[in-house]
Amino acid sequence: MADLKQQVERLENDVLAFKAFLKDYSRCGEKLWTEERLELAFQMRHVVYEAEDIIDTFVTSLEAARHSKPKSYFSRAYGTPEKLRGIARDVETVGAEVRRIYAEMTSVDDHFTKFNLIGDGGPPESKVPLIMQQDNVVGFEDEAEKLIGYLLQETQELDVVSIIGMPGLGKTTLAGKIFRDPVIKDKFPVRIWVYISQEFKMKDVFLAILRQFIRIDEDMYCKSDQELAQLVASNLEREKFLIVMDDIWTGEDWYRLETALPKSTKRGKVLITSRQVEVAQYANRNRIPHHLRLLTQDESWLLLQYEVFKKSECPPELEFLGKLIAEQCCGLPLAIVVIGVVLTIKFRAWGHMSRNVHAWTIVSENISTYLNDDPDRFQKLLRMWIAEGFVQRKVDISLEELAENYLEELINRNLVRVDKRRSDGGVKTCRIHNMLRNFCKNEARSKKENFFQEVKMYDGEFEPSVTILENFRRLCIHSDVSKFLSSQPHGPRVHSFVCFSEENITLEGQDVATIPTAFKMLRVLEAESIKFARVPSNIYHLLHLRYLTLSLNVESLPEHFSKFWNLQTLIIYTTSQTLEIKANIWQMIHLNLLKTNAPATMPKIEQSSKASENLQTLDGISPQSCTKEMPFAWTSSIIQISTKTEEPDFIIHILDWCHISILGMLENLEVLKLKDNAFMGDCWEVGRTHFRRLEFLHIGHTNLVTWVALGHHFPELRCLELHNCDELREIPIGLADAPYFRALDLCHSKLAVASAKKIQKAKEKKKEDHNDEFNYGFKLSIFPPEE
Template sequence: MAYAALSSLAQTTHRILNHHQYLISHDEKHQITLLREKVIFLREALHKFPMQASSLEARIRGSANQAEDMIEHFMYNQIWNHYYSTTNNPHHLHHDLEKAMEEINSISREAADFTTEDSAALGDSTTVRASSSMQLAGGVTVGLDEDLLKIADSLTGGSSSCQIIPIVGMAGIGKTTLAQKVYHHPLITETFMIRGWVTVSQDYKPQNIFSDLLACFKEGGIERHGQSNESMDEKVHKILKGRKFLIVLDDMWSRNAWDDARNAFPEDCNGSRIVITTRLADVASYSSSHLHQMRFMDQDQSWDLLKKKVYCPPDLEEIGMEIARRCGGLPLAIVLVAGMLSETNEFSWKQVAEKVGSAGELEKIISLSYTNLPHHLRSCFLYMGAFPEDYEIRTSKLIKLWIAEGFVEVEEEAIECLEDLVKRSLVLVKKRKPDGKIKSSGLHDMVREICRRRGEEENIQHRVSMAQPDLILLARTYGSTLRSIVCSRLISASWLGALGVFKLLRVLDVVDVNQYPLPAQVFDLFHLRYLAFACPNEIPAAIFRLQNLRTLIICPRNRFRRYSDDVIYLPLEIWRMPLLTHIVSFYSPLPDPEGVASPLNRLLELSVGRRFICTKEITEMIPNVRKLGITYFGGKFRENYQLHNLVFLHHLEKLKLVMEDGYVIPRNVWPVFPESLRKLTLNGWRFPWKYMETIGSLPNLQVLKLRNGACKGRTWETKEDQFPSLEFLEIDKCNLKKWVTEGSHFPRLKRLVLFDCSRLSNIPNDIGDIPTLELINVDYANKSLVECVKRIQDEQRDYENYVLQVHCMHRPNWKMAREAVMTAATISVGVCTIV
C-alpha cells in the first residue's frame, strides 16, 4: 500500500537523520531531508485527495519501497562494518538517492497539480469517514426475535434425548449472531449445567475441536484427569457424561467434521443439546432432520437495523430506506453499509445508494467498504486478512505488529485505527476490557476472504502451500517486500538457519519453531523490530546487535517450565537497546543494571517472571514504563522483592502481581503503589483485607481484580473516601464471609463481579444505591448470593432504576473463550501465509 510505504519511509528517514551512529555526508543528509519532505507531502496528498491520487499509488509504493531499501541497506552495511571492524565495500547513498529522487520528484509534481486546486475538489472524493453517531456497541437482534424464541424452545423443551439443532443459511445472514444470543440467554445459562462453544471452520482438525472443548471446560473449573493413554474425545466424553450440556459447533463445513465430533457427546436422555451453524444445507440435514433455516430480513426489518446502526436525518429517510432495500435482506451487508454512511448530506447518501446496486451483492458491498477506507487504514485492515480463519487477534499483539510494519508510529494511533475499523463494521470485536477498550478482534469469514484477496492483488500478502518453504525461492520471488515472518507450525532448524537471506526483515515470530537456541543469523537481522521466540537454555548477548528492536517476547519452550525453579536471566546487554518499548519474558528476569550508562527511556511494557527484584536502581532504568507484570515462584526469595520501590514508577498505569506459591507475605515486603495506577490485578498474595485501605487511597484506580486468594480473611470493611475512581471490581476465589460496606464507599462503580466466593452469602443492599452501577455478575452455584443480588435488583426496580442488571453464570461461561492457537505460518508485507 502506498500510504503504508510512505509512512514506513518517513520513519526510516527520521531514524537515519537523528541517530549519530550512521555516518552520512552533508550532501547525503541534505538529500534525505528533501526526500523526507516529499514523503510527507505525498502522504498528505493521499490522505486529503484519495481519488485524485489513486492513479499514482502504484508508482508511489514502488518508489518509496526502492528508496527505503537503499537507505536500510546503507544502515545495515554501516552496522555490520562497525561490529566486525571492517571497511570493505564502502557504500554511499548519494548516487542511489539521486535515482530514487528523480521518480519521487516526478510524482510530487503530478500530485502538486491536484493539491493546489480549490478545496472544493474534495467534494468529488468518495472517501467516507466514520460517524460519531454510529451505534455499534453491543449486538443488535433486529429480525431475530422469532428465531430466538424458536431455538430457545427447542433447547429447553421437547424430547429428553440429546437433540442436534442445525442453524443453516448463507454467509452474513446472522447464524452465529443468533447462536450467540441463544447461548448467552439467561434462560439457557440456568438450564444447562455445562456449556461449550467451538468454532470448527473449513480447515478444522478433530483434535482441535476436542482440545478447545477441554480448554473451555478447564477454564470453567471443570476438569477430569483421565488415563495418559486416553484420547481427547474420550476425555470430553467423560466430562460430559451424566451432565446436561449445551455444545455449539459454529461454522461447520463438512459432514466429516460432524462424524469426527459426534462420538464425544454422550446420550444420557437428560435434555442435552448440540447446536450446529453451517452455510451448507447438506451438512445441516446430515446431522439432523429438524433444520432451522435463516431467513432474509424484510424491508421493514432491514430499515430498522440500518437506523440502529447509523443516524439517519429525517430528510434522508427515503434514500435510507432505498439503501436498506438494496442490501438484499442480509444483516452483514446492512451493517457494512452503515459503516460507510457517515456524511449526513443528500449527496453522499445518494452515492452510497448508487454504488450498493440493486442486486445488493455482499461481495460488492464489502469491496465498496474497503474502497471507501482512508489510506491510512487500508494497510492495517489488509494485514488482518493474513491471520487464519476465525482467529481471535489480541489487540496488544496486533498493535505491536502494526508498529513494527511501519503502518503506525505509536500505540495511541494504532488503537484509534482499530476503533475506526470497528466503527466501520469491517472488524468484529471479540472481547472488550472492563474499561470498554477492545481486548481482541477478528474478521467475518466473508470479509476476511475479500480482505485476503485484495491483499494478494496489492502485493500486501501472499499464500504459499509448502511443507518446508524454500526461503531462497521466497527471497527471489518477493525480494524486499518480504518484511515479516510469523510461524506457529514446527519448522526445521535448517529452514530457520536460512533467515539471513532476508536482510530487511522487521518481524520474526518463531515461538513454535522446532529448535533452539536461535541461530546466529537471526542476530544479524539488524532491522528487526519485533522478535518472539521460545526460550532456549540461555539468551545470548548477541541480541544487543538488534539495535532497532522494539518488541521482545520470550516464551517458555515447555509450558510446565514456567513453574520450575530454572532462572534464565536476560543478558546485561539488554540495557544497551534504547529503542525497546515492550519486553515480555515469561520467566527471565532483568539483570542487575550496575555499570550501565543509560536507562530504557522508551520502555512502556515489562512482563517478567521469577526473581524480579524491584530495586531503586531498576526503577530508575525503566522510568516511563506504563504496564508491568510480575510473577513470583518460590517463597524463599520473598524478602528480597523490594516492591515498596514500585512507588517510584511515576507513569505506571497497569500492574499485575502474581504469587504462585501461596505463602503469606510479611508486612515489611508489601508493595507500595504509585498514584498513577489505573488498573491493578493481585493474584495469590493472601494480603489481609485491611490492606485494601492502602489500595483504596489510590486516586486514579479504575479497575481492581482480586483473584485466587489475593486477600485472606473473613471480613472486609470499607470506609468513606476510598476508591474514588473505581469502576470495575472483581473478587474471584476467596474465603470472604462478610462484606461491610456502603454505596457511598464506591461512588463510581459500574460493574461488580463476585465469583467462587462460596462463604459470602449476601452483600449490603446499599450496593444497589450506587448511582453508576450497571451490572452485578455472580456465581450461579452460590444460591444465597444469587437470591441476594436479585433482591437488590428488584428493590432498585421498585425505585424505577432499570439500569442495574444482574447476571448469574456457571463456571464454564466465566472465561470460556480463550485465545485461538494460530494454525498456519505467516510471512508478511508482503504477508505470505504458508498453509
C-alpha cells in the same frame, strides 16, 4: 559527521513527501493506474523502504554510540567509520533516486498533480453497480419489515434511516429489496437510487437526482455544486420521495451530500447504507443505526442453493455437503456467493454424481480452514502497530491511545468486530471475518504492496522461496519453522519476523543465533513458540528492536538487555519457576511494557536515578518487588502481581497485606491484578492507604478472610473482580460509596455473595436518588449461578 547528518535530514524530508504522494496517488482510483505509473509507484515504494532503512541505521548508530563504550558491541554490529562513509554514499544514491522518480512520476501526467493535490473532486466518473436481482434475495424478511416500518412512520422533518454492516453482509441487497417493495412503491411516487462509493463527485450525485425531475443539458453540467444542490432541494420539497444513498464512506461525505436535502420536509425519507457507524450517527442522531445481522444457517443454505441451482432444490446426494459448506460461510452472503460460483463450476448435472460428491467434498475441506473467524489479542496487535511505526505520534495523546483509536475506527467501519470488551468499555479481543482477512492477506503480499509475506511449505519447498527473502519487509510463519531456520534464511530488509506455531520448537547450539543473523533490521520479533536454550549473544546487535517476545530456558534476564534502548515492548516466557530481572529496565527510556510468565524480581533503583517515564505496564512481578525502593514517581498505570509457579512446592517469598500500601504510593496506578496469593495473611485493612486513580482491581486465589475498606480508599474504582476467594467472608459495604463503582464480578467466591448483593441494592438505591450525580447502572455477576 555534520554533513552526513544534513544529508540524512534531507533524505528524511524527501521520504515524508514521497509517502504523502503515494498515499494521495493510491486514493485516485483505477483510472490513473496505467502500467507506466504502476511501475513508477513500485520503484517509489522500493526507494522509500531503502531510505527508511538508511535513516534507521544512521539514527541507531548515533544513539548506540551514546549508550555504549568505544569498541563495544555497536562496533561489531555496525563497523568502523568506513561504515558511516558507506551510509553517506547510500544516502546520496537513494536521495538522488528519490528525486528522479518523483520528477518522473509528476511529469508522466500533470493532470494528476492538479487533480489530486489542488482539486477536491474524484475521478471523472464512477461505476454504478446494478441493484441485485430479486431472484436471489434470501432472508432479511424481518430486517426489511422493520426498516419499512421506519420509512412509513410520520415525522416532523426529513427522516434518515441507516443500514450499517461489514463488507459483503448484504446491505445493498437489503436496500434493493426495500426499494422494490410494493408498499414502498405505493407510498413514495418518487424513488431514487444513488450509488456513492469512496470516489464520488457531488455533481454526479446531484445530477443523478435531478434526472428524475428535469432534462439534463450542457448548461446543467456547467453549474456549480452549490447551484445544483439548491435545484435538488427545491425539486424534492414538492414531492413525496425516497432516496437510497448506497455505500457512504465517511461522516464528512454525508455533510457534503445533505446540503441538497430539504431538512424541513415531512414527506421525504432517505435510506443510507454504510460500513461506518459514525455516518449513521451524523445522519440522524435521533435514531439508533440499524446493524445488519448475519444470515441464519437455514438462510445461508437457501441462498447457496439459489446460487448453484437457481432454485431451492439440491440433489439429495449433495445436501449434507452443501449444508456443511453453507455453515462454514459463517452467515456472510458475500462468502456464500463466492463459494456458490466455485460449486457451480464443480457441479455437472449430466455427469456422474460420484464426481460431484468428490468435487464438493474437496471444496468443503478447503474452505473449512479459510472461512472461520480468528480472534486476535488486542494489546499485542496494537503494540506491533506502534513498533512498526504505523502509529504517528501526536501532541497530548499517547501512542497506545492513538492505536486504540485506529482500532475503534476499523470497528466503526465494520471491518473488525469486537469479541470481548474490558470493564471500562475498551476492546479486549477482536475478530475479523476470514473472507476479509484473506482479501487483506492477498493484497498485502501482492507486488503492488509488498507489505507482508506468509511463509508456507508447498511440495517440500517454501513459498516464497528462501532465496528471495531479501525483497521482503515482513514475514510470518506458522509451521515447518525448524526447517525454515535450518535453511539459513537471509532477509536484510525484514522489519518483522512473526512466528505463531503450534509446534514445539527448540533452538540449541549454533541454531540459537539464526534469527539475529538472518534479520538484522528487525523492529518486531514475535517468537513465543520458539524456545531458545540460551540467550543468543548476537541478539544484542538488533538495535532496531521495538517489540520483542522470547521464550527462554533461563533463570534471569541478563544485564545486556539494557542495551535494547529502542525497545517498547518486552515479553519473556521462561521455563524457570521465577525470573530475576538483572537488566536495568528503569533506565530503558522507551520501554512501555514488561510481561513475564513467571514471578519476576525487579532490579533495585538508585535513589539518585530517575525511572523511565514511559514504563506503563508490569505484568507478572513478584510480591517482594513491592518495596520502598520502587520508584514512586514512576508513571506505571498497570501492575499484575503473581506467585504462580509450575511446581506447587516451589516456595516464593510472599509479603503481608500491610505491604500493599507501597502500591498505594504509585500515583498513576489504574489497574492492579493480585493473583495466586500475591499477598499473605487473612486480613487486609486498607487503613491510611488510598488508591487514588485505581479503576480496576482483581484479587484471585487468595486465603484472605477479612477485608476492611471504605469508598474513599478507592475513589476512582470502576470494576472489582474476586476469583477463587473461597474464604473471603464479605466485601466491604463501604465500596458502595465509591462514586464510579459499577461492575462486581464474583467467581467461586461463595461466602462473599451476600455482601455483594447488599452493595448492589445500595447502588440501586443511589441510582433512584435524583440527588446522586453519579447515576451509573450497576452490574453484578456471580458464577456459578445460584440455584
